[in-house]
Amino acid sequence: MEYIWKQIPRSNEAKIDDLKKAINVNAILANILIQRGIESFDEAKYFFRPSLDSLHDPFLMKDMDAAVNRILAAIEAEEKILIYGDYDVDGTTAVALLYSFLRGFYENIEFYIPDRYHEGYGVSEKGVRYAADNGFGLIIALDCGIKAVDKVALANELGVDFIICDHHTPGEKLPAAVAVLDAKRSDCNYPYKELSGCGVGFKLAQALSKTLGQDEQKLYQYLDLLVVSIAADIVPITGENRILAYFGLKQINTSPRPGLEALKNAGHLQESITISDIVFKIGPRINASGRLEHAKSSVELLISESLMEASELAKAVDVVNNNRRNFDENITREAFAMIAEMESSRAWNATVLYKEDWHKGVIGIVASRCIEQYYRPTIILTESNGKATGSARSVVDFNIYDAIAECADLLEQFGGHKYAAGLTLQVDKVPLFQERFEEVVKSRIRDKHLIPVIEVDDEISVDEINPSFYNILKQMAPFGPGNPEPVFVLNNVRAENVVVLKEKHIRFEILQEGQKTSLVCLAFGMADKAKDPQQTTKELLESKMSFSLVGEIRENVFRGNSSLQIYVKDIKFD
Missing domain, CATH: 3.90.1640.30 (inorganic pyrophosphatase (n-terminal core))
Structure with a gap:
């Protein structure tokens, strides 16, 4: 899957300089903090030193x-x-x-x-x-x-x-x-x-x-x-x-x-x-x-x-979870096959799939898997108590709840929010709902919604990724919605010591012109990923071609020794 790299607009340089001096961090960290609404010493203190005394009455x-x-x-x-x-x-x-x-x-x-x-x-x-x-x-x-x-x-x-x-x-x-x-x-x-x-x-x-x-x-x-x-x-x-x-x-x-x-x-x-x-x-x-x-x-x-x-x-519970994983994998394969068959006849803006014997307990997971693969609003339906019941998942910035609401006359009930919802309808209304939902999505969705975006916090060089920088960065955790783990872009780098792990992951080191150190990178699931019709990512890395990558900085601890690595999210070759 191709991604758009979206650089978050850099903060005001005067603000960066003020915060950098106030809390003694470098410009990259100051910029990231300001992007998260932290612009003063007091706000930084509240962020970096959480206190249970700050809980609301x-x-x-x-x-x-x-x-x-x-x-x-x-x-x-x-x-x-x-x-x-x-x-x-x-x-x-x-x-x-x-x-x-x-x-x-x-x-x-x-x-x-x-x-x-x-x-x-x-x-x-x-x-x-x-x-x-x-x-x-x-x-x-x-x-x-x-x-x-x-x-x-x-x-x-x-x-x-x-x-x-x-x-x-x-x-x-x-x-x-x-x-x-x-x-x-x-x-x-x-x-x-x-x-x-x-x-x-x-x-x-x-x-x-x-x-x-x-x-x-x-x-x-x-x-x-x-x-x-x-x-x-x-x-x-x-x-x-x-x-x-x-x-x-x-x-x-x-x-x-x-x-x-x-x-x-x-x-x-x-x-x-x-x-x-x-x-x-x-x-x-x-x-x-x-x-x-x-x-x-x-x-x-x-x-x-x-x-x-x-x-x-x-x-x-673990036995049940293993069974759940098996259901998940089998139903996902069936769903992918159904989507491939649908796409052979026409182009779709949304995915609505129904199969009466799919397990209700995992259809939400399957909907998420379909989005990972095909990246469009998705509803997976199965039969339960004589009715079609389903889970909906959406792509970034597309409100799937509102789209479902436009089909409310076909539904018995529905609920949820912007990115996830549930719904129930009569089985015989599934084909009509599929067509109606497709038309609603087609009228609302834009091209930008159908291409996944990686938001990039800032550009960084290899030498800037060092223990003192990371010690401050990790204090920004816990990461999650509203406070995502920072993503960095490294430009004009070359790879050496490229190794494939477990036939699907790639481990390599990067060098950057003008920088003194090298850095280990891990690209999960990218070993066979084709970057052009002729070559895989691994082959392009081995060609010594210059490229850019986006990823997150992680700490690797092995036998008591700590080192920093990049977990790669995407690579673009020059």
């Missing part, structure tokens, strides 16, 4: 008083409380966090995770009736519920109160719950709008802790769960999320709860855990249960109190 969130008062009343009356959460990583970590916190001083609680296949996403009628039939007076919904108007109305009829802790965009009407905690409410003045669902649950726990006069330090033991939700749910790692993620990573790396330690062991994660490790190694394992079986087992793992128990649960 939870009572700034609309309805927090009502939520705390209702929970305390339930505890006083010894009511049964049901902690209800979605089946994904954000939902299960949120349930594990609030359940564990409340269990520390109140025992009359249970948790409930809806079945992906029989109940679907969000608050279900079955879940509400379960609460009513089993004597629960209060449901606390986490990472869902903001649009559950009918289900909350049913709960009210059955004598069950609701507290909603959600982070999704509300609809036109809010559910008639005792409290609706969601910073995205138009009438909520909470300063930070991008908390995860687990983050909203944490703010509720924080408010309860303050009200009860508890030592807030005890609350911070749950930050390892919170950073997993922040990473896996791809929320911005800015503001309050960055503080929570920073200390959550410290927790998960030094004294994680048994369930997360067991998952680290299952994923063979021995070095310092990063946001990326959570996204690719820990998150999928937690998600696997909800995708193929029942996410209740993920919560049981996350709340387990001994490493022995957690290790057994993690082994079972």
Whole structure:
């Protein structure tokens, strides 16, 4: 796949010079910081030295008083409380966090995770009736519920109160719950709008802790769960999320709860855990249960109190994750074959695929794989309970939720946001939806949306990549949405010592005219990548041709020795 390299406009030189002097960094680092909105000594201090004292007062969130008062009343009356959460990583970590916190001083609680296949996403009628039939007076919904108007109305009829802790965009009407905690409410003045669902649950726990006069330090033991939700749910790692993620990573790396330690062991994660490790190694394992079986087992793992128990649960989760990976690979191959067949007859701006026997639990992953390969808005549908249900994923700057909304008359339900959504429709309407969605996308999409972009922070030379530079650069972590890992371009370089690893990756060193040192580069999956009809990337590198590359600077530690490398994202030959 070809990429456009988009250089982020360089900051004002006077600002760069001022910040460079104020915090004693070089111009490249000062430029990157200013691009992230950090222009003064105080802003740099807040960024580089996160503090839990900077967390916002939870009572700034609309309805927090009502939520705390209702929970305390339930505890006083010894009511049964049901902690209800979605089946994904954000939902299960949120349930594990609030359940564990409340269990520390109140025992009359249970948790409930809806079945992906029989109940679907969000608050279900079955879940509400379960609460009513089993004597629960209060449901606390986490990472869902903001649009559950009918289900909350049913709960009210059955004598069950609701507290909603959600982070999704509300609809036109809010559910008639005792409290609706969601910073995205138009009438909520909470300063930070991008908390995860687990983050909203944490703010509720924080408010309860303050009200009860508890030592807030005890609350911070749950930050390892919170950073997993922040990473896996791809929320911005800015503001309050960055503080929570920073200390959550410290927790998960030094004294994680048994369930997360067991998952680290299952994923063979021995070095310092990063946001990326959570996204690719820990998150999928937690998600696997909800995708193929029942996410209740993920919560049981996350709340387990001994490493022995957690290790057994993690082994079972790992088996499910391996099965998930097999489903993923097989369905992806089938999807690619279907796309190739479609393209043989006409050009498409969007991909909508349906096959009745695809596993519902992995179609979101398959949609992402299709975008990686073909880079256009994609919806993957399968049959579930007699209907077509699907997951949608989008490309940069294209709002797939709005495009789906234009087809609402064909759908039974849909929800989501700019880059990811879910939908359900009658099976016989799939062909009509496919054509309609294609027309909507065709009318909205532009050429720029269909070519993936690599944003480049700054140009750098080989000699400038040294330990002192990297020591400051790595303090900009944790990286993620809103604070991406810096990407650099190196121009006019040549390669030597080119080696192919595992038949698909390339390791090589680069030299640059006028520079004293060389630098090791790793280009994953590029060994056979053709850069022109005649030659592969490997052959062009060996030709000593001059080229430019973009990539991220990483530290390699081997047998106690540390060295810096470039993880290559793309190469362009002169």
